[in-house]
Amino acid sequence: QVTLVESGGGSVQSGGSLRLSCAISVFHYHPYCMGWFRQVPGKEREGVAVILSDDSTTYAASVKGRFTISRDLAKRNLYLQMDSLKPEDSAMYYCAIEGPATGPDMVTWRDQWGYEYNYWGQGTQVTVSS
Numbered sequence: 001q002v003t004l005v006e007s008g009g010g011s012v013q014s015g016g017s018l019r020l021s022c023a024i025s026v027f028h029y030h031p032y033c034m035g036w037f038r039q040v041p042g043k044e045r046e047g048v049a050v051i052l053s054d055d056s057t058t059y060a061a062s063v064k065g066r067f068t069i070s071r072d073l074a075k076r077n078l079y080l081q082m083d084s085l086k087p088e089d090s091a092m093y094y095c096a097i098e099g100p101a102t103g104p105d106m107v108t109w110r111d112q113w114g115y116e117y118n119y120w121g122q123g124t125q126v127t128v129s130s
Contacts, residue, residue: 009124022095038091047111
């Protein structure tokens with residue numbers, strides 16, 4: 001069973017920084033894609049950043065230049081450094097990975113770049129005040 005636990009969220013003022021961490025319980029392979037998405041109540045999920053097995057990264061236009069995704073596979077951790085935060089960044093942030101298939105009832109989510117995830121955590125809240 002693969003579990004993901006996010007941490008590092010909180011409340012900051014506009015222009016501040018936060019570093020989100022995601023602890024992944026176990027994987028015996030290198031996931032093809034690992035990413036962060038966010039969601040505001042009443043709105044669709046939005047992919048924020050993704051890092052692929054070749055270490056290439058992709059960012060949403062709204063966060064490019066301000067957010068940095070990274071990972072430490074030895075520690076099974078995924079990170080999201082968020083700088084120059086804006087009120088519109090306020091959301092619940094989730095980490096997600098493409099993991100082992102769990103069967104025909106597996107629930108997946110595909111981000112706006114076409115990367116598909118089947119494991120994600122419970123989320124960590126980020127609130128940015130103006």
